[in-house]
Amino acid sequence: MTTHGDDRVSGKRTYRAIGLMSGTSMDGIDAALIESDGDGIVQRCGFLSTPYPDDFRARLQSVMGEVGDISGVASELTERHAAAVSSLLALEGVARDSIDVIGFHGQTILHEPERRRTVQIGMPDLLARETGLPVVFDLRLADVAAGGEGAPLVPVYHRALTRELGSTVAVLNLGGVGNVSWIDGNQAAGPEHMLAFDTGPANALVDDFVQARRGARFDAEGALAAAGHVDDLRLADLLSDPYFDKPPPKSLDRDHFVRRAKRAVEGLPDEDGAALLTAFSAAAVALAERWFPHPAEQWIACGGGRHNRVLMTMLAERLSAPIVPADTLGWNGDAVEAEAFAYLAIRSLQGKPLTFPGTTRVPVPLTGGTLHRPD
Structure with missing residues (x-):
């Protein structure tokens, strides 16, 4: 492995990494390129999103819960990720041999941290061979094995992005499942002072509903919801799920709320x-606000759900602090999770902690990930 270089200002060693994310929405692959020292230096260098064709998305959905043709789907998933890496490098005009590592999330098909189980499918050795690059995989396993929730993993990256804001913020990722990172604005507060957890559903339930009823992948900009009426009694029943009274850190399987x-x-x-x-x-x-150690001064929304105007309006009406799309801060709100997995891969190479007691309930700050080389 070759390091990308030294930052001219800080003198810290930086790495060039690609992060690959296929989230609970199962809509495609996000690939992001960053340069970072694995701490406070982050430079975003490129992003590409590749949607899954409908037939593969159906095959992916068929193995949720760890059933069906897992190996076949995992192989195809990995090949698609390898193609995404090549496409990103070509798009950005970046030489393959300048990349130090790939952070490969894979696809979560089962998440049961209470049983110390989490399953992300993908073939890291195959991805390393196909790309010719080192791959860090299984970034959740060590945390879950140690008694942590294994999710969310992105808070340490959220902290890197927000450390210069000087205010207490809540970074909200609206993927298939929602998750929040509460980050103390006190500049002296280290990562051990973060709090993070899954908030509940974000896009998954409404995406599945619209697909079943209308044959569409999602409710574009919330147009269908905008024409409807919210039944408050039914909403109260949904919110009576015991999950919401469970103190964080906590995490969810994608289909936790499906039956309800x-x-x-x-x-x-x-x-x-x-x-x-x-x-x-x-x-x-x-x-989620009731669990914060003290109120957030601002919410920052990332992920596909921020494009849903109705969802964003409903959030603004319910939250006690303003909510803004991540893009207003100069971020790419679609790229944050993929960038995070590039950042986590760098920290894994360095042996730095990825998860903390306040982010996953792991007993002590813990590193993770397995390294797979192309040779």
């Missing part, structure tokens, strides 16, 4: 069902 949600939308018109599930996602985020 199916009962809630039964008999509702499409518009009302979409409105209800969107409101559920927003209300779940608002409930």
Whole structure:
């Protein structure tokens, strides 16, 4: 492995890394290129999102819960990730041999931290051979094995991005599942002072509902929900799930709320069902505020859900502090999770902690990941 170089100002060694993310929305691969020292230096260098074709997305959905043709899907998933790496390098005009490491998340198909189990499919050795680059994989396993939640993993990267803001913020990722990183604005506070947890559903429930009812991948800009009415009694029933009373750190399997949600939308018109599930996602985020050590001064929204105007409006109405899309801060709100896995891969190479007691409930700050070389 060759390091990319030394930062001219700080003198710290920096690495060039690619992060690959296929999240709980299962809509495609996000690939991001960054340069970082694994601490406070982060330079974003490129991003590419590659949607999954419908037939592969269906195959991916078929192995959720660790069933079906897992090896076949894992092989195809890995080949698609290798192609995403090549496409990103070509798009940005970056030489392959200038990359130090790939952070490969894989696809979560089962997450049961209470049983010390989490399963991300993918073939890191195959990805290393196909790309000719070192790959860090299994970034959740060590945390779960030590009694942590294994999620969310991105808070330490959120801290790197927000450390210059000088205010207490809540960084909200709206993927299939929502997760929040509460980051103390006190500049002396280290990563051990972060709090992070899954808030509840974000896009997954409404995406699945719209696909089942309308054959669409998602409710574009919340248009279907905007035409509907929220049934407050049904919403209250959704919010009565015991998960919301469980103190953080805590995490969720993608399908945790599926049965309850199916009962809630039964008999509702499409518009009302979409409105209800969107409101559920927003209300779940608002409930997260009660766990913060002290109030956030600002919420920063990342992920695909920030494009849903109805969801963002519902969040603004329910939260006690303003919420802004990450893009208003100069970030690429679609790229943050993939960037985070590049950053985590660098920290894994360095043996630095990825997770902390306040982010995953792991007993002590803990590194993680397994390194797979192309030879």
